[in-house]
Amino acid sequence: MKLRTFASMATPGVTSALPVKEIPGSYGLPLVGALVDRYEYFEGAENFFKTRIQKYKSTVFKVNMPPGPPIASDSRVIMLLDAKSFPTLFDLTKVEKKNLLTGSYMPSLDFFGGYRTGVYQDPSEEKHSKLKAFCFEVLKMSRPRIFPEFARTFDELVVEVEKAFEKEGKVSFSSYAGAFIFNFLCRALIGADPVAPGPSSLGTKGPTLVEAWLAPQLAPLISTGVLPRIIEEITIHTFRIPFFFVSGEYKKIYEFIDIRGSALLDVAQKDMGLPRNEACHDLIFNIGFNAFGGMLIFFPSIVNYIGKVGGKWQSEIVKEVRGSVEANGGLNMKALESMPLVRSVVYEALRMNPPVALQYGRAKRDFVVESYDAQYEVKKGEMLGGYQPLATKDSHVFSNPEEFVPGRFLGEDGEKLLEYVLWSNGRETDETTVNNKQCAGKDFVPMVAGLFVAHLFLRYDSFAVDQSSSSAVFTQLTKAS
Template sequence: MTMRTFASMAKPGVTSALPLKEIPGSYGLPLVDSLVDRFDYFVTEGAENFFKTRIQKYKSTVLRVNMPPGPPIVSDPRVIMLLDAKTFPTLFDLTKVDKRDVLTGAYMPSTDFTGGYRTAVYQDPSEKTHGKLKAFCFEVLKMSRPRIFPEFTKAFDELSVEVEKEFENEGKASFSDKVDDLIFNFLCRALIGADPVAPGPASLGNSGPTHLKTWLAPQLAPIASSGILPKVLDELTIHTITLPFALVSRDYKKLYDFVDTRGSALLDVAQNEMGLQRDEACHDLLFHIGFNAFGGMFILFPSIVKYIAKAGQDLQREIAKEVRGAVEANGGLNMKALESMPLLRSVVYEVLRMDPPVPLQYARARKDFMVESYDAQYEIKEGELLGGYQPLATKDSHVFANAEEFVPGRFLGEEGEKLLEYVLWSNGRETDESTVDNKQCAGKDIVPMVARLLVAHLFLRYDSFAVDESSSSAIFTQLTKAS
């Protein structure tokens, strides 16, 4: 078979002008090289440098590498990474890839953590239950719409009181340490229609976020940092020992009982209108709220605060002026007002571009096919695991000018609007629509909206703020109330 004939397999009837190349990189010796790669990824280089050094070494943005967790966790660490804006969207193309059980790569936590069910995020759209579960998720979001704005306002006001109290007493205040209450209470009140703090059957009191983070910890442990132990000790402990569900079963039962009891009207819809098993719908809803929504916002919200703080007071004055003008012109902070804040919207998308809350995406090749980077094409074989490190795709200099810089107004105007195609945080393009037939986040529209609400509330309450730039957390060192 000639190269020309071989290349034409990528798209019937079309011959690519790009040369066919072998995918560079090596998996090395079983176990040994996997552990070396994992040590580089977690300890010596960090994720972004891990990929950048290999791009430089192989002169390619498509390459083979061992990805965490790898041995001794029982999973195959061999992955083909797609590390540019052109190849990364291959992970969304369901004609080429299967999304079954690949949320976290080759590693999948035990279904014990989700009541024995594989939740929708671990299912491929071709599976029978996927469409029903995602349709239920859309219905929950639809029913929650009237509660989004008032419940976010309530949760933000509660957070502000605590932040200001700490700032007054300590001269600084941690936004990161308190934002989990805002997120958890908002999500429960808005999506479930019930206050987790309020007394009554299955009340969680003030312990909801603690139960949730406790439940999440062992699921994420093999692929994350403890944030407490030195990185080397992480490797010897949480990255090598599978933590059992029994350690967190009581925490999960409290969360499940809350959703089951207070969300009974939602579960009636799932059971009676969508043909889902009631307990499966409850476990799936809890996963969406706890793993997807809470987990994503817990990363995104502090990131937004840090980027805006570090951008300086000129940007902050511009956002404050825009927010307050829109609110005044539209009779309050409502949807019409929020849509009248283009700079704020651009800032949120720029944070999602720079620092997406879920940096890694995975898929498995459904068939043999060709993938094209900017300078070559490569053969992918059926069954191979593909991965993408999103921050490299969304900071691709082929697409974005000053790609490594935070540019607040990047998405303003007609040209800025065109760039939204390359914002990929939702497991799809920002210009695509999430449907029951794809794997794009069901909350693809609501997450940026709520992030915009956060920024709007910040500048209705404060003129400016600064953070401790030496900390990985968002810690206010300056907080000036709105004059």
């Protein structure tokens, strides 16, 4: 595989010879400019950025980002849309991350029990390191449960999927993904089964409750695909949906974690010095928003990419998975670590369709950001943003960047490309710590995704999906012979 990089992309301390240019683009007239950009953005985000790259002949430019006023007081952002400029958003010497998970818009704290959860805090804030340390401890305590609970929940999933497939001749994986992901996360991370009867049981309603809680938070930033565009613009893109409408659903989730996750909350209180109820709200956010919300996007995309790539690659994955499992006495960590193709498939899916598309940061000071063709001066206080799917499909770095290549990250050259896999609010080659904003689950997510791929090919020799659908519709399932 040919590695396509430039020395200037990774030469710290070297003064660039690139010309300094004014940042192109325009924010337009007050209010009007923001509304026009928002309307065009919701016609298709990727095309929205690509047309402006062509217009300005630059991957760095000014634009308004949704939702804009009146929901957010400011919508003006300098976008960084290539693999060279995008990592500026990870540099905490240059940018601050306070209250910027969703750009200049932030949902009401009512959705989080009145607390600013860790993901909305900058590492310079005192509470950030405690909350992230709690995340790490939750992941550490879950280790013995991850493999057995994943296998258990996967077995439940395929029973339902195959039942529907036999009846209809096709089945949407996405329709069953919510229950699969939510039940696994609760069983593995909390150590409690949400379906099991008893005090605070959620039964089969857990995923629905979480999705109901997420919807009003994300409504200003998404297009429903159901409501007419004009209705979306004058309703969910213009006015906040009050927490009141989902307070009952959130209370049930809170009670489940408060009661069934008491051992985790004891650790937060005694070892991290966190108020118990704050730790509970933070845990809900990390499991419900970060993990569940991200995997609900990511797992169907894995199914789609593998299903569409064809039989040759699927045969190679089958061979690797079953050989590793046999050689290591089962699907355990050692077996998973000996599956380089499975790992490459996961990273390629993360590159193609990162679960979180947008990243933001606010300039702490004046500095210069570089793209391939020029340098641009950024002023203190300006908002910067990046649309990740363009940065991770940069043709300066990746050959055939728009194509899903399962073996892209194999071998020595493939390993070097991991530096440009940016899904976790950091490079894949970076380490997540309490002092940075890289996802606490940076290693957990690829591992669980690898487990998913391995279980798929222990169960099936091959499968196919509807080529025209994005919801991972199985059209063929060939069970392992």
